[in-house]
Amino acid sequence: MSQNSDTAAGVLRRSVAALPPHRGPQIEEDLNAKPGALRRMSLNESAEPPSPKVAAAVAAAVVNANRYPDPRARALAEAISDRTEVPVSRIAFGNGSHELIMLMGTAFMEAGSRIVVPSPSFQPYQTAARIAGAELSIVPVDAEGANDVDAMLAACTPVPRMVIAATPNNPTGALLSQVALDKLIAGVPKTTLLVIDEAYYEFGRLAGGPDVLKALKARKAPWLVLRTFSKAYNLAGLRVGYALASHDEIVEGINRVRGVFNVNRLAQAAALAALSDEPYARASQKRTAAERDRLAVGLKAMGLSPLPSAANFVCVKTSKPASDVVSALARKGIMIVPVGGPPYENHIRITLGTPEDTDAVLTALKEVL
Ligand SMILES: Cc1ncc(COP(=O)(O)O)c(C=O)c1O
Incomplete structure (x- = not known):
């Protein structure tokens, strides 16, 4: 019997083999960009450094x-x-x-x-x-x-x-x-x-x-x-x-x-x-919340209806399939994610970043939609 097999799938626990393929969240390198070269508004991180x-x-x-x-x-x-x-x-x-x-x-x-x-x-x-x-x-x-x-x-x-x-x-x-x-x-x-x-x-x-x-x-x-x-x-x-x-x-x-x-x-x-530096974290949170509210106002001005968010991201339904919107924004240097799955095929999620990020994503969405 050969030592080498074409697949090692048989060694997986059955419940693990049945999972969908592992696709880690995309970072800049997955889009052939340098770290920091794109506006990363996709992972619900903070755009600000720690204290x-x-x-x-x-x-x-x-x-x-x-x-x-x-x-x-x-x-x-x-x-x-x-x-x-x-x-x-x-x-x-x-x-x-x-x-x-x-x-x-x-x-x-x-x-x-x-x-x-x-x-x-x-x-x-x-x-x-x-x-x-x-x-x-x-x-x-x-x-x-x-x-x-x-x-x-x-x-x-x-x-x-x-x-x-x-x-x-x-x-x-x-x-x-x-x-x-x-x-x-x-x-x-x-x-x-x-x-x-x-x-x-x-x-x-x-x-x-x-x-x-x-x-x-x-x-x-x-x-x-x-x-x-x-x-x-x-x-x-x-x-x-x-x-x-x-x-x-x-x-x-x-x-x-x-x-x-x-x-x-x-x-x-x-x-x-x-x-130990709550004032720093608090100020950063408030800036993020202000951008969230500004993004929501901008989206509404475009005729969209963002879901009410109390987090560091905004979810909104667009007129196009989310995957198309995500790809179009990536070509403009902005990373966001699709929500996906019925009935969210047209919903995107945008993580808040700097005021410039908010402006950029609104401008890009206006062009794409
Ligand atoms: C609802 C929720 N729970 C848990 C996590 C995991 O966060 P972390 O592993 O960074 O603590 C996330 C991250 O996006 C999240 O959105």
């Missing part, structure tokens, strides 16, 4: 890069605990909150369990469930792009293992109202893990969104909140996300399946420094 305090903290931390990092990120956990009043024993860290979502798949999902997720929303919820062999109940968002709480609760019969909600939701940008949030918290069965992804938490609060953590404290049943330093703290490149949970057991579950040193030394130092 100078972050640069100083990273420079100080790199001196000890020969040593593994704190496997529990104690200093960071304490700083987050001080701000959230969630004890350190109920805080877990991930290499970005994306990693935490994948870890949730390993720790909490399995064949025979069912997971309720919104759609369109952050795709890794579905990927994690598919890898674990869990069943998915996919619930369309409402007309404004918010998670449809009534429909999600209707999907809670029979009792699911987990319900995942996102507020603000990506890619639509809409918040859950206080009423909808309270209904979700009260209605999700007591044995179900209710996960609320608040990757855009700081923007959501700035836009007047409800205090999710406060509302969840009333839930005498398992819950988990996901947050990140990638968006509002300008740290996407360093990969720090965290989970706040109702019970020690939930954090213990995540800790059992994660890499021991999953958040590196520079990332821990950077996140701590970013937290």
Whole structure:
């Protein structure tokens, strides 16, 4: 028998083989451009650098890069605990909150369990469930792009293992109202893990969104909140996300399946420094929110109807297939993404950047549409 085979597909776990092909998000190099040569308005990052305090903290931390990092990120956990009043024993860290979502798949999902997720929303919820062999109940968002709480609760019969909600939701940008949030918290069965992804938490609060953590404290049943330093703290490149949970057991579950040193030394130092400079982060968030509102006004002036966004991006339906609009904008040096999937074939998502980015994307859209 030959040692070499034409394919190694047979070595994949069956649930992994069944996943769609891996297509990482595009960066400039995928479009044959140099880093920074295009307006990158596609990945819901911040266009602004992190606080100078972050640069100083990273420079100080790199001196000890020969040593593994704190496997529990104690200093960071304490700083987050001080701000959230969630004890350190109920805080877990991930290499970005994306990693935490994948870890949730390993720790909490399995064949025979069912997971309720919104759609369109952050795709890794579905990927994690598919890898674990869990069943998915996919619930369309409402007309404004918010998670449809009534429909999600209707999907809670029979009792699911987990319900995942996102507020603000990506890619639509809409918040859950206080009423909808309270209904979700009260209605999700007591044995179900209710996960609320608040990757855009700081923007959501700035836009007047409800205090999710406060509302969840009333839930005498398992819950988990996901947050990140990638968006509002300008740290996407360093990969720090965290989970706040109702019970020690939930954090213990995540800790059992994660890499021991999953958040590196520079990332821990950077996140701590970013937290120590709230005025910097806040000012950056406000500039982003101002661009969001300016972009929405510009889109409306073109006769478009952007979905109401409380995040660092705007989702809007255009008159053309989104993939055509995305390609046309890429030719003009602007990277955005299509939403895709019915009924979002014509919807695009634009991440906010600088005022010049806003002007450029509006001008380009006027030419293309
Ligand atoms: C809703 C949502 N959750 C989680 C993430 C993951 O963020 P990160 O892994 O950078 O923390 C994102 C990123 O875009 C997101 O939109």
